[in-house]
Amino acid sequence: MATQVTEFRPRLSPAIAVAGESPIVRTVGDYPGPEAAETLIRSLYAEHGRSLLAYATRLTGDRAAAEDVVQETLVRAWKHAGDLTAGKGSVRGWLLTVARNIVTDRARARAARPAEVADVEIRPPVEGDHSESVVNTMIVMDALDQVSPEHREVLVQLYYRGRSVAEAAKELGVPPGTVKSRSYYALRALRAVMAGTEAEVAR
Amino acid sequence: MTEHDRSQLGAYALGALEPDEVREVDEHLATCAECRTEVAELEEMKYFLGEVPPEAFLDGPPDGGELLLQRTLREVRQTAVEPAPVQAPPARKRTRTWLLAAAAVLVVAGALGGGVAIGRQTSEPAEVPVAGSKHVNSSDVATGTTMATTVEPRAGWSWVMVQITGLKAGAECQMVVTDKSGKTWIAGSWVVSAKAAQEGSKFGGGVLVPLNQVRSVEIRTLQGEHVVTAKI
Numbered sequence: 099m100a101t102q103v104t105e106f107r108p109r110l111s112p113a114i115a116v117a118g119e120s121p122i123v124r125t126v127g128d129y130p131g132p133e134a135a136e137t138l139i140r141s142l143y144a145e146h147g148r149s150l151l152a153y154a155t156r157l158t159g160d161r162a163a164a165e166d167v168v169q170e171t172l173v174r175a176w177k178h179a180g181d182l183t184a185g186k187g188s189v190r191g192w193l194l195t196v197a198r199n200i201v202t203d204r205a206r207a208r209a210a211r212p213a214e215v216a217d218v219e220i221r222p223p224v225e226g227d228h229s230e231s232v233v234n235t236m237i238v239m240d241a242l243d244q245v246s247p248e249h250r251e252v253l254v255q256l257y258y259r260g261r262s263v264a265e266a267a268k269e270l271g272v273p274p275g276t277v278k279s280r281s282y283y284a285l286r287a288l289r290a291v292m293a294g295t296e297a298e299v300a301r
Numbered sequence: 302m303t304e305h306d307r308s309q310l311g312a313y314a315l316g317a318l319e320p321d322e323v324r325e326v327d328e329h330l331a332t333c334a335e336c337r338t339e340v341a342e343l344e345e346m347k348y349f350l351g352e353v354p355p356e357a358f359l360d361g362p363p364d365g366g367e368l369l370l371q372r373t374l375r376e377v378r379q380t381a382v383e384p385a386p387v388q389a390p391p392a393r394k395r396t397r398t399w400l401l402a403a404a405a406v407l408v409v410a411g412a413l414g415g416g417v418a419i420g421r422q423t424s425e426p427a428e429v430p431v432a433g434s435k436h437v438n439s440s441d442v443a444t445g446t447t448m449a450t451t452v453e454p455r456a457g458w459s460w461v462m463v464q465i466t467g468l469k470a471g472a473e474c475q476m477v478v479t480d481k482s483g484k485t486w487i488a489g490s491w492v493v494s495a496k497a498a499q500e501g502s503k504f505g506g507g508v509l510v511p512l513n514q515v516r517s518v519e520i521r522t523l524q525g526e527h528v529v530t531a532k533i
Contacts, residue, residue: 135377143370144362151363153356165366169373176377194357234352242353256317257347258355263317275308282311285343292349 138179139172146193153194157201167204171197191239198235241291249284256281305336314343341487348509433512441529448520450531454512461488461518462505465529470498473523478508479516486510490523 150171154164174196242250255266256277263281267274306329312318313326330337363369433454440447446467453460461478468474475490488506497503508515520528 136374139373139377140370143366143373145360147362147366147370148364149356149359151366151369152359153354156354156356165369165372168363168366168369169376172373173376173380177380190357191353194354198354234349238349238352239357241349253315253350254358256312256315257350258353258358261317262319263312264319266317277317278312279308280311281315281317282308282343285311285314285346288346288349289342292346 135176138176142172142175142189142193146190149190150193150197154197154201157198167197167200170200174200188236188240188243191236194239195235237292241288244291245284245287248280249287252277252280253284253288305333307336307339310336310340310343314340314347338487435512435515435533437518437531437533439529439531441527444528446520446529448529448531450518450533452512452515452518452533455507457511458507458509459512459515460505460507461515462503463518463520463531464501464503465520466501468493468498468502468528470495472498472528474502474504474520474528475523476504476506477519477521478510479519480510480514481516482514483516488518 147168150168151164154167154171155161158164158167171193175193242253245253251270252266255261255269256263261269263274263277267277270277272280309318309322309326313323318326330340435452437450437452438447439450444467446465448466449464451462453462459478461476463476470493472493473490474493476488478486478488480486486508488508489504491502491504493502515533517530517532519530522528
């Protein structure tokens with residue numbers, strides 16, 4: 099396979115390319131009053147609360163610890179509201195990343211002092227470069243936001259839920275052949291979004 | 302499996318086929334380099350998908366989270382009456398983070414497009430080399446090419462940039478990275494434009510090999526002819 103050289107322009111999604119512009123919520127300075135802050139927290143909680151708590155619960159293995167993590171995540175989201183830009187994927191990616199970092203930081207702090215008998219075990223997520231992970235989770239969530247709902251759905255079923263083609267077909271109410279072809283085109287679409295749609299592969 | 306039945310390859314890459322279907326695809330892949338390349342590209346996507354936790358696809362508020370919400374609201378109300386607690390990070394710093402984001406995306410881009418334009422995209426990080434990156438100059442008398450190679454460390458993988466002079470216009474090149482166990486990794490391929498043949502060709506690609514495991518970077522033609530190698 100020869101890859102044709104084309105003018106390559108990384109086409110990051112609007113939310114990323116113009117970070118800081120058109121934020122979904124404004125900076126904390128725009129939310130000085132208790133009412134505005136409350137509105138923000140309530141909306142983040144209503145949309146992302148379940149996702150965040152489930153993730154934090156898996157990482158900490160403890161519901162009470164997970165609730166603390168979610169509380170801190172939401173408070174940080176309010177304090178850094180300017181970083182949250184439009185696009186559901188990137189907001190959730192931001193929140194999940196912050197939650198993971200809080201779990202990691204707490205696990206590190208815990209490791210740095212003598213163990214207590216009552217301590218719950220904190221399982222830190224895979225170690226890696228902090229800042230790069232931040233970026234990748236958000237970028238991939240954003241890319242997943244840009245593929246069609248049918249494509250996203252089949253990736254969620256096959257990759258994130260670990261379902262077989264037959265199981266996914268039943269779940270989605272489409273023939274197995276459709277699940278197969280959609281999963282192929284979904285991966286290609288994701289690749290195209292990640293690379294920028296201008297990059298064309300010549301065959 | 303039917304010749305080049307690509308529709309099977311997505312589910313194959315995601316590990317969702319039945320064992321007998323996997324066997325069929327395996328048999329086809331053993332004889333078909335084109336489909337092997339395709340599978341490798343699809344499997345690369347799993348690396349990105351892995352950056353997102355499965356819980357990311359749950360929606361709505363949590364079950365039984367009312368107390369959590371009330372506690373959070375109380376904390377925010379108490380803080381909200383005080384002056385702004387945290388300043389948003391300066392725009393400049395954020396810009397750099399997004400540049401890093403662009404670099405992460407280029408792992409795919411290196412294999413997809415690239416060439417001269419990629420070199421331009423990556424020229425900014427090159428001016429301020431990433432800490433721990435390695436730089437090697439090499440040349441090949443037989444092919445008359447010289448190459449400047451920079452390998453930058455990433456989280457568990459490496460970003461390889463090359464600048465080559467002496468390539469022929471129209472040559473189809475690929476970047477092959479060999480790790481210390483002897484395994485080879487294709488970090489992308491490109492065609493040398495007339496301009497790149499004259500002024501030098503830049504290319505970047507990523508491999509899932511940590512920097513300290515990268516042994517060499519070789520440029521070959523798609524026909525398998527050696528062009529130039531850099532020992533890292």
